Amino acid sequence: MCLRLVLVQLLLLIVANAALTTTQLAQPGCVRKCGELESIPYPFGTEADCYLNENFFINCSNTDNNTPIPFLWHSNIRVTNISMEGRLQVQSYVSTNCYDDKGNNTNSTSSLDMGQSTISDTQNKFTVIGCDSLGIIGGTIGEKNYSAGCISSCDKLEDVTNGSCSGFGCCRIDIPKGLKGIAVVASSIYEHKKVFQFNPCSYAFVIEGSRFNFSSSNLSATITETVPTAVDWAITGQGKCEEARNNQSYACKENSDCYEPDDQSAGGYLCKCKDGYQRNPYISNDCRGLGLGFVMMLVVVSWIYFILRNRRLIKLKEKFFQQNGGFLLQTQLSKRNGTCDTARIFGAEELKKATNNFDEKRIIGKGGYGTVYKGFLIDSNLVAIKKSKIVDQSQIEQFINEVTVLSQINHRNVVKLLGCCLETEVPLLVYEYVTNGTLFEHIHNNDNAPTIPWETRLRIAAENAGVLSYLHSAAATPIIHRDVKSSNILLDDNFTTKVSDFGASKLVPMDVTQLSTMVQGTLGYLDPEYLHTSQQGSSKR
Structure with a gap:
């Protein structure tokens, strides 16, 4: 629940920061929306002191249904x-x-007077629909009167091409730059007598070009009462930017620039926040630097990523721990709590750090059951960490038993098993580190072989035989190694024998004489009777 609450708070912080940098704000304390108009940014406003001047007043009125x-x-x-x-x-x-x-005949004319604002010449088209239709648009451009029109005609419905306003059923002309105070008239040349059956009306309007796609159905259907029209607005009455900067009513506030857009026909000027700033340039001190907000968002997103990733890793570790018999091992170790020979359960991160993320340079041996890495624990102890290749899930219980028993073997000629890690896909075994390599390396390397005197060789053989006798006969639960060979016999600096690699070993309860599992791995020394009969020889003594 705590993690979920943190994530919700971080997500809310991101949303709030995103809104801070992208929302077009009204003046503080002013209405920000009206009905379906989602944003009323200053210089526009609905109340006194909420808009720049009367040109930007938005009258938010309720209709009969209180909308x-x-x-x-x-x-x-x-x-x-x-x-x-x-x-x-x-x-x-x-x-x-x-x-x-x-x-x-029934007819209606339309007009649109936007005061100092102009009809956008880049966004709109004057459009006429009908097969016996004439449309006329008039207005003013500066001190000059303007009028224009187009004729749309067709003899039959089949003459019309959907999507085309080339004059058959639909015609369209451009809007001139700077057009104000327009009036639109639709008329008919022959009173629709020839085309009445499929086209009784003429329509004329100014519409955003991208918002209208002509269809033959427009000739017989009733056109909507209103259409979307784009209008250019600007701060007027103060001249262009250079003159306006000296005006007491200059609208561009701190960290903003004045500009006169090329596609703007309204005259006057507009404001925008400087590069690297965002929000509303018409509100004092509202243009803010994006750098801090971006860094904040980056930090928050990174936090969320790492939290989610760590949560997934924790769940994965828990899955592997349970899958590899971790709870069973914990139960068995708890029975031996307080003893000095209890195996330790290592964390995955600790062993990952100890081996420098299992760096290939740390590899000190490879075998049929896995790879052995040299590792340094947090307490600076040197260890050998064996990473298995695969684990048979049906043998997990036996594997845990082996770990428990082998960790209790405290024989000077057996490599000490310090513990294991069960949080990875395959278990990791941690052994004491033996410094002088394997017997195989010493007897098969021409440079090393002459340095081992016969007395030492005989001692190594005797120590090896003695530890096998101990494992087979003296251990509380007999252990058959099943893979004794020179590469599995380690030597310390004093050439003391350390038998290792119990990956193929089997625990043999004292009352069991028959073993069904055959020898695995590379064949080394094995009791001849066990090799031929799969029976433990010592049980017949």
Whole structure:
């Protein structure tokens, strides 16, 4: 639960930091949204002291069903999106001209007056729909009057191509730069008499080009009352940037720059946070450096990653520990609590660190059952760590018994088993480190062989025979090594014998004479009677 709570808190911190760097904020204490308008960033606002001037007033009015709708000023112009890059999306009305089967005409004209704002010439298209239709748009550009239009016609529905406004059922023209105060009229040339059966109406409107795809169904269906239209806005009345900087009402605040966008036809200027800063350039001290926030997010994400990774590793270690008989070993060791010969259960990280992450340079031996690494424990003790190749899951109980019994063998001629690690996929065995290599290396290396006198060789043989006799006959539970050979006999600095590698050994209870498991690994010394009969010779004495 604690880990889950920490993760939730970290995720909330990331979300909060992300919101801090990306949200377009209103003035403190001001309404930030209205109905479906998700963000009302300053210089726009809905209340006194929440907007820069009257040009940026958003009238958030409730409808009959108490759903708030954002209108620009006190007009009927509905605002659906506000971009800090100097663009508004509003709903403008569609001009219609329709006829019924008796030739009666109903029509409506539309207009859109955005004050100092202009109709975006880069985002919108003037569009006319109908097979007997004429659309006209008028407005002003500076001090000049402007008017233009296009004709759309067709004789039959089959003349129309879906997706095309080339003049058959749909025509489209560009909007000039700087157009304000527009009026749109839709009309018919022949009162739709020739095409009434499939097209009784003409429509004309200004729409964002990307928001409309013409279809032949538009000729017979009723077009929506309003369409999305893009409008350019800017800070006006103070001149361009150079002049505005000297104005007392200059809108760009600390850590922000003034600019005049190339695709902007509204005139005036806009503000943006300097490179490396983000948020609202129109609010004092709101442009903030992204570096600290980014570092914070990076730290938080790293924390979450490491926590989740460590949690997975812990679960994996627990799985391997249980799979490798860890609980059984703990139970058996607890019965011997307080004795000096109790095997130690090592952690995976401790042995990983001891071998420098099982560096190949630390390898001191390889065999049929695994690889042996030289390791340095935290207490600076030198050990040999054997990493098995594979473990038979059906033999886990016997493996644990072997670890328990072998760790109790305190014979000067047996390599001491110090403990094991069960948190890895295959168990790791930890032995005392024997410094002088193997007998095989000494007797088969021409440089080393002459240095061992016969007396020493005889002592090594006698010590080896003595320890085998001890294992077979004197140990509390007899142990048959089953893989005695010169490469498994280690020597210390005094050439004292240390029998090692009990990977193929079997524990033999005193009352059991028959063994079903045959010799494994490379064949070395084995009692001849055991080799031929699979019976322990000492049991017949």
